[in-house]
Amino acid sequence: MEQHLSFYYAFYMVACKGSISAASKELYISQPAVSKSIAKLEAALETTLLIRSSKGVTLTYEGELLYQRLKVAFESIALGEEQLRYQKESEQEQLTIGISSTLCKYVLLPHLKDFVKKNPHLQISILCQSSFETIQSLKDGTIDVGFIGGFPLNDEFIFQKTHEIKDIFVASKTYLEYVKMRMQKDQIPEDDMISLFHYSNLMLLDKQNLSRKYVDHYINTYNIQADNVIEVSTMDLLIQFASIGMGVACVIENFVEEELKTGELISLPLPFTIPKRQLGLAYRKGPISSSLEQLVQLFQSPF
Numbered sequence: 001m002e003q004h005l006s007f008y009y010a011f012y013m014v015a016c017k018g019s020i021s022a023a024s025k026e027l028y029i030s031q032p033a034v035s036k037s038i039a040k041l042e043a044a045l046e047t048t049l050l051i052r053s054s055k056g057v058t059l060t061y062e063g064e065l066l067y068q069r070l071k072v073a074f075e076s077i078a079l080g081e082e083q084l085r086y087q088k089e090s091e092q093e094q095l096t097i098g099i100s101s102t103l104c105k106y107v108l109l110p111h112l113k114d115f116v117k118k119n120p121h122l123q124i125s126i127l128c129q130s131s132f133e134t135i136q137s138l139k140d141g142t143i144d145v146g147f148i149g150g151f152p153l154n155d156e157f158i159f160q161k162t163h164e165i166k167d168i169f170v171a172s173k174t175y176l177e178y179v180k181m182r183m184q185k186d187q188i189p190e191d192d193m194i195s196l197f198h199y200s201n202l203m204l205l206d207k208q209n210l211s212r213k214y215v216d217h218y219i220n221t222y223n224i225q226a227d228n229v230i231e232v233s234t235m236d237l238l239i240q241f242a243s244i245g246m247g248v249a250c251v252i253e254n255f256v257e258e259e260l261k262t263g264e265l266i267s268l269p270l271p272f273t274i275p276k277r278q279l280g281l282a283y284r285k286g287p288i289s290s291s292l293e294q295l296v297q298l299f300q301s302p303f
Helices: 002-017 020-028 033-044 060-088 101-118 129-141 173-185 193-198 211-220 235-243 255-264 290-298
Strands: 050-053 056-059 094-099 122-126 145-150 157-165 166-171 201-205 227-232 247-252 278-285
Touching: 002 020, 002 033, 002 050, 002 056, 020 033, 050 227, 056 060, 060 145, 094 101, 094 129, 094 290, 101 122, 101 145, 101 227, 101 235, 101 255, 101 290, 122 255, 129 211, 129 247, 129 278, 145 157, 145 211, 157 255, 166 173, 166 211, 166 255, 173 193, 201 211, 201 235, 227 235, 247 255, 278 290
Parallel strands: 094 122, 094 145, 201 227, 201 247
Antiparallel strands: 050 056, 145 278, 157 278, 166 247
């Protein structure tokens, strides 16, 4: 691929500009040279990428697929150059962190103040996004490090465990009493937990969330069904909704320790076990900045 990199860039510029002549001006090379690069790339890939006409060029289906991939790659390169240029001009190191709002609140925020104190000249960018988007950002190279639940990444990345988390179902005492009263009327034993779900509002994260995907496997395996399913976008909302008695919520035990301790929420005993998951930070292998190294060291030992 390395020897074809200039061909890829020539194709990318033609696709961006919509014509070979416009691309040649941008690349400061002749039109025949651009055409020759495209032809060599098509020969190497054994496919047609462009359809030429008097009005310019049109991408084939294969050409559009390649262009979308190259667009991400070359935009990432441009972003890297911009970050390096900015850092050199400002003499200020940057660290971009991808993390969900829930993990930001419960995992990163408690340690962020001390980290900032130790790195007063560091410019930190925190992108609050879903774990799925964080994984994609890691692959695209648009963030330096991401906090995610244990999720398979390829060999280009390092995943450092920081926490072990457990998914549980919780509800308020008042709501459980209401559900059990309904079950009693239908002569259903109150310790029949599968039936208890059937009589409840079941509150879950939205289907795109990685935690939801993990829990769905067990919900489907044990055929858990509910009167009504309420989907929300954040763990905080699940906790709040459960606390005010709106239903049974699937949450991470680590994040409701205080509510469980005070009795504001009650953990439901399940007829099955959901295995614990690993939570941690992920970053690309290879040399890392001093700020990222400090962040890694901060979370070196599981809390």
